[in-house]
Amino acid sequence: MPSPFLLPVLALAVCMVGAAEFMLAPMLAPLASAFNTSAAHASGLVSAYALSYAAAAPLMGWLSDRAGRRKVLLAAMLLFAADSTALTLVPTLQAAMALRILGGLAAAATIPTVFALIADRIEPAKQAGAMGGVMLGMTAGIAAGPAVAGLLTEAWGWRAPFLVISVSCLAAFAAGRRVIPRDLPRACATEDLTSNKKAGAGIFRLLLAKGAWNGSAVAGYVFAGEVLRMRYGLELGAVGIAVSVFGLGLGIGNMLAGHASRRYWREENTLVMATIVVAASMTLFLTAAMGLPAALGCLLTWGAALGIAAPASTAILAQRAGAHKGKVLAVSESVNNVAVLMLLPVAASASATYGVTPAAALLGGICLTGAIVSATVRHRQF
Structure with a gap:
């Protein structure tokens, strides 16, 4: 223990x-x-x-x-x-x-x-x-x-x-x-992840899917403050307080991750449901004309769903990576960062050229695509 x-x-x-x-x-x-x-x-x-x-x-x-x-x-x-x-x-x-x-x-x-x-x-x-x-x-x-x-x-x-x-x-x-306990014996450390083609392909798809939904969610968050300022005429201080609702939701989601996995039986089910909620709440927040309380509710939901999805995804990748979980989880970190760096300028360009709504639709579509790809990687493949 x-x-x-x-x-x-x-x-x-x-x-x-x-x-x-x-x-x-x-x-x-x-x-x-x-x-x-x-x-x-x-x-x-x-x-x-x-x-x-x-x-x-x-x-x-x-x-x-x-x-x-x-x-x-x-x-x-x-x-x-x-x-x-x-x-x-x-x-x-x-x-x-x-x-x-x-x-x-x-x-x-x-x-x-x-x-x-x-x-x-x-x-x-x-x-x-x-x-x-x-x-x-x-x-x-x-x-x-x-x-x-x-x-x-x-x-x-x-x-x-x-x-x-x-x-x-x-x-x-x-x-x-x-x-921190002493390291476990590396009995299976010589196992080659690529020797199991289905396992390797499934993990690769999960990494790409996570890059899509996590990268789009973080890129979308960058626009949240500007949307609040322009839509509701908030001052900078008020924008900062309003945007912090996302962080509150993220913390709530982190705390609920274990409960969500137990309720829906498997992390895979939790991940798919949470990423769909991320895509829906993000797109709704960025595009729909609504009152400030409803917008803050969307922002809170967006953060909470992301806070649930992240640990569920990490647990799935760790379980499927076997002896190579350190490497796989590290690659996941790199993919996430690269996705954000790629999506931010694309979304910013789309927003400047066509407006916030098309940019939000693009990010929401990428996020939903990530959720769909996650749903297609079933545990039985491994």
Whole structure:
């Protein structure tokens, strides 16, 4: 039996990843001033982290399958702490960007390893719930990271948020040494995923499907604030509060993931239903003329359905990947990031040329296509 503190420690680890990725939003001006550059150039710190994360994830997932989850995760926490501390000491933007690349490597090692570890140690019937609980930590980091970073920067300067990340990662490392179990024997680690053509093809389709529904949902969310501002005449502060309803829904969905899987018997059923709801609520929010309360209800539903779909999908991929779950989950992270990077400019161009409604219809159609593809990959194929 794993320690009862295992999941909270893993949630803290992924919370730091989520916070580190999004906390720079309110800090670009102070960072630009510190490095004698413009805010546009300072935003390269975000790109360096994200691109490093996406590119390195498959390698890090493979490493966790080979070297062991415990070693990789503890090393990632130490690297994250060292990187965050060092970033407060460097004199130039170029050096800071190089360190953010190392931070991206640590993040790429953390996320797939955490969920592969859960799949290794938690019985299948409880995996979606466990993954949803840990994803709640990431959701909290993404939602609260910018606000906390802004307050810390205002009070103590731009270095303070990075130092908080460093201390938190050291705490996760210290706790992880005590509660993360030793790695299981790699009895089936030499199994070749490609030797089972049906398994490999099914996983490939699930990865593409997840890229479609997750990428379109995140890309659509980027337009949510502008839709609220233009449709209801909200000020920037009110838009920020309204958009946070999505994050609230995401957290609710994470907490309900386990219950949804038990109610609908299998993660596959939960995934299909949740992605259909994502497509419907997103398209309705972006296209339909409705009152503000109804729009916020759609935004909440959109977030909650996505919060249920993500852990269900992760549990399915982990169960079907066998000994290669670290690699498969890492590839899933890369596919998600690439999908968002591809869909954002396409949707933005469609919105600028044809309006929000056609762009929303495009994203909704891609999301629904992902749901349909997920539904066609049946468990009996494996």
